[in-house]
Amino acid sequence: MLIAIDGPAASGKGTLARRLAAHYRLRHLDTGLTFRAVGAELVASGRPLDDERAAITIAETLDLEHLDRERLNAHGVGEAASKVAVMPGFRKAMVARQRAFAREGAGAVLDGRDIGTVVLPDATAKLFVTADAATRAMRRAAEIRSRGGEASDEAILADLARRDRRDAERATAPLKAAEDAHLLDTTGMDIETAFRAAVDIVERARAERD
């Protein structure tokens, strides 16, 4: 079984993807981390974020099994990732790696921006996870503070809005729901409630396929 989860920044995609992967015993790839890893590597090596050749080389050699979530989830890395993510040739190389990961083994859960539309258009179940902007900013700011960082809800709201706009307006694989995706708005839902709603969606999608 393949499960595709997309949605805007800090909507809860990763949390749901991890929970669903554990529940169904599937492998999980947070594709946001793959873009973050490339952005972080370009910055660390002093290269510009539009160096497509370098980005492709990093994508082709990236170890998808050992992405350092703790380091890559730093707030600033998201901005670098979304700048790298606009380059079509680089996205092609990245999508090839993500698809290969998904096809290995008995099934997988992938979360990102273009999983239902581009990476896994034939996924068994597609979820488009949202929450209103203020809720997403509040959750991300709380996450940063819980790790000892400083963050105001207002500043995070502006950062997420800028990144969502870049992701939605880019020409290649923009952030959008697949036509056959099930919308899950988690505003006002706690993690457990959102997880149960996600399982319901997957079960219905599975039943429709049989």
Ligand SMILES: Nc1ncnc2c1ncn2[C@@H]1O[C@H](COP(=O)(O)OP(=O)(O)O)[C@@H](O)[C@H]1O
């Ligand atoms: N339904 C929810 N209610 C409250 N907090 C949530 C919910 N879903 C996710 N979170 C929290 O919000 C933050 C962002 O969630 P995450 O799964 O990382 O989002 P994304 O992968 O879409 O960026 C995390 O700290 C997570 O624990």
Ligand SMILES: Nc1ccn([C@@H]2O[C@H](COP(=O)(O)OP(=O)(O)O)[C@@H](O)[C@H]2O)c(=O)n1
């Ligand atoms: N499938 C994907 C996943 C992420 N990305 C890019 O990578 C950035 C970081 O993604 P992420 O999922 O880690 O971001 P958060 O939602 O966790 O803040 C996004 O803003 C996108 O620009 C993408 O283009 N396609």
